[in-house]
Amino acid sequence: MxxxxxxxxxxxxxxxxxxxxxxxxxxxxxxxxxxxxxxxxxxxxxxxxxxxxxxxxxxxxxxxxxxxxxxxxxxxxxxxxxxxxxxxxxxxxxxxxxxxxxxxxxxSPRTDRDYVGRPWVLGHADCWSLIMDYHKREYGIELRNWSVPYEWWVGGKENRYDDNWRDEGFIEVQTPQPGDMIMMQIGAPVTNHAAIYLGDNLILHHNFGNLSTRVPYGQYFRDRTVRIVRHKDIPDA
The missing domain is CATH 3.40.140.10 (Cytidine Deaminase, domain 2)
Structure with a gap:
């Protein structure tokens, strides 16, 4: 310079x-x-x-x-x-x-970042941020940003997932296919977490305070699943 x-x-x-x-x-x-x-x-x-x-x-x-x-x-x-x-x-x-x-x-801006290994920054790099990025990169679907820099789920006064998933164009399904969003309730009185189903019993998610990662969709996450949804612009398998 x-x-x-x-x-x-x-x-x-x-x-x-x-x-x-x-x-x-x-x-x-x-x-x-x-x-x-x-x-x-x-x-x-x-x-x-x-x-x-x-x-x-x-x-x-x-x-x-x-x-x-x-x-x-x-x-x-x-x-x-x-x-x-x-x-x-x-x-x-x-x-x-x-x-x-x-x-x-x-x-410079990072392009084509791996979905795995992203540091957690509440309101900026969290589970919804990962959901947004995945849909944009894989399907060209622009989702609105519902992330905020505070723990909105504490006390159950806000319900950012349950209140907004339909308006974002998601439809509930029974059997997951790759690309579906799995909505969960983890240690909170409201639905407060979401992951992407990757197939082969694997999910991609960014859990509170941790690096984003791929993990098995095991009993822990199944027991906390509220619903599985698919964006209307993603074709059925």
Missing amino acids: REKLLDAIRQHVIAEYPNEACGVIIQKGNKQTYIPCHNDADDPLNAFVMRDSDYRSAEQEGEVIMIIHSHPDVPVLIPSEMDRIQCDYSGLEWGIMSWPDGDFCTF
Whole structure:
């Protein structure tokens, strides 16, 4: 990256320290420019939420080609899993500057990630996130995002699976085929988990606090199954 851009990022990071700074790099013709944005996060010391109006204004000035933010007071500059998830979702290259060290790194969206081995990030990389990704990649089906960054199932006041599966286009079936969603109730008063049936008695799921994995659809999961559903746009086997 050109030193002029790095210096502009550096000056913004210094001005926002100890909070996280955030901004974008735009391309207009042959010129690249760094545009600082406001951080509207509730905890700006440890996170950033870029102001929507700032991003829209930047888009009017040129093509946004990179998202920038800072990591204050870190011993080693390493993108967090949340950074990588958000980068994947944005479809853009990301850059991070540490401060006061002043190190800088960039990373790109991950494509064709394995379904197995994904770290758990509640509200961003959880069982529904995996369901969404599987349907989009395998069948081109876009599901709405019902994941939230809190344990919604505690106390039974929210019922995000039971309230929404029909509206997402799922139909209940009796015998699972590969691609079906198995909805479960695990340690909660409501349906709070889902897996993809892969065939050969295997399921793909992302259980609370663990890496996503493939496991047998054994008695433990069968006893906790609420229903098996299939999206209307997936043909019967």
